[in-house]
Amino acid sequence: MTSSTPGPKSSHDRVVVIGSGLAGVRLAQRLGAGDGDSGPGPVLIGDEPHAPYNRVLLADVLAGRYGPEVITLPPTPGEHLRTRAVRVDRADRIVHCADGSVVPYGTLVLATGSNPVLPPLRGLFEPGATELPGGVHAFRTMDDCLALSEAVVPGTRVVVIGGGLLGVSAARALAARGAQVVLTQQGDRLMERQLDPAASALVHRHLTELGVEVHTECRVRGVRQSDGAVKSVELADGYVLGTDLTVLACGVRPRTGLAQAAGLDVRRGIVVDDELRTSDPHIRAIGDCAEHSGEARCLAAPALEQADALADCLLSPGDARPYSGTRALTRLTLHTGRPGSAPLDLAAFGDPEHRPDDDVVQLADATRGTYRKVIVRGDRLVGGVLLGELTAVGALARAWEADDPLPDDGSPLLHLLTHDGGL
DSSP: OOOOSOOOOOGGGOEEEEOOSHHHHHHHHHHHHHOOOSSOOOEEEEOOSSOOBOGGGHHHHHTTSSOGGGGBOOOOSSEEEESOEEEEETTTTEEEETTSOEEEOSEEEEOOOEEEOOOOOBTSSOTTOOSOOBTEEEOSSHHHHHHHHHHOOTTOEEEEEOOSHHHHHHHHHHHHTTOEEEEEOSSSSTTTTTOOHHHHHHHHHHHHHTTOEEESSOOEEEEEEETTEEEEEEETTSOEEEOSEEEEOOOEEEOOHHHHHTTOOBSSSEEEOTTOBOSSTTEEEOGGGEEETTBOOOSHHHHHHHHHHHHHHHHSTTTSOOOOOOOOEEEEEEOOOOTTOOOEEEEEEEOSSOOTTOEEEEEEETTTTEEEEEEEETTEEEEEEEESOOTTHHHHHHHHHHTOOOOTTOHHHHHHHHSOOOO
């Protein structure tokens, strides 16, 4: 008599996830929780020696507000291999790892994340060198964070190169540790991708109050080394900044080397369709490394939404909704460092710049240091920037994410701007 009970899964039915960041861990958790089969759970392969952590909170660890253990992610079901995946054999559906492990897969998910952009600065690398010189740090991983934490003491001179979200966060954290921080930004304002000029000016002011020296429209030409360590940073106008530490916060780019070597379709990121499928039907990609509809967002919100969408697709084939993109909200908290002073909270979503035919609602209170601006295009809310008291951000973000037509009289929009919108 033959049993109708399905047998355990073979290793070739298993989902293997390469990458133990937010996207990879979220997917492994969802798959492990949603699969009641007694067979093997997902395999997570990650090359960092630390337990998986929330990369978004690294600046708070650097600032000393949290210990590294506080930002650790919940453990995942199934196996977790702490090694580096070095090659994908698509023909036999096998992942080869640096420690000699050979991991077969039924479905492979690339969640390899992104790498920091290293700017082409004169003198950054000595001839033949492949590692950053002493005193120079990227700010992307827990190891970067711990190395900076160990090197920074009150009075340490630090130059942060890059005035985007990452650079502003790093400068704030280092200043909170008592460092003498100079922040250089090549563009004309801080966080130009997220903020309009008025909001950027407020961020500039709050960093200055924290003791950060901010230079915009300032291009770094090169660095100067002495005894294997960078001791100064040279600006394009010839001015030289003495430094003990230099932090490279010049953005990130999708980590696609493994996919390229495997022959997958790669542009800026690993190209995926609405089911997060790559050019190989047995391989998916999510998170910073993935490029969907021509965009590689390299942000936490898209990574988590892609992980959820793929989990639904793998757990309920045919019933899951396709991934159609993420409308991401940027949040940041800046602490002024003044005793008893409130932090500066900011939120930005959509397009921060308005077009000539857009309707703009803008409220500013210089005394309280608050600023609220929303942009309406036609009958849709298309963007917003809020600084200071963020009581309205929850409802505004929901209205933007829903992309529903706004009432003709606009009164609900004014209500959202001036009342508690639900955080």
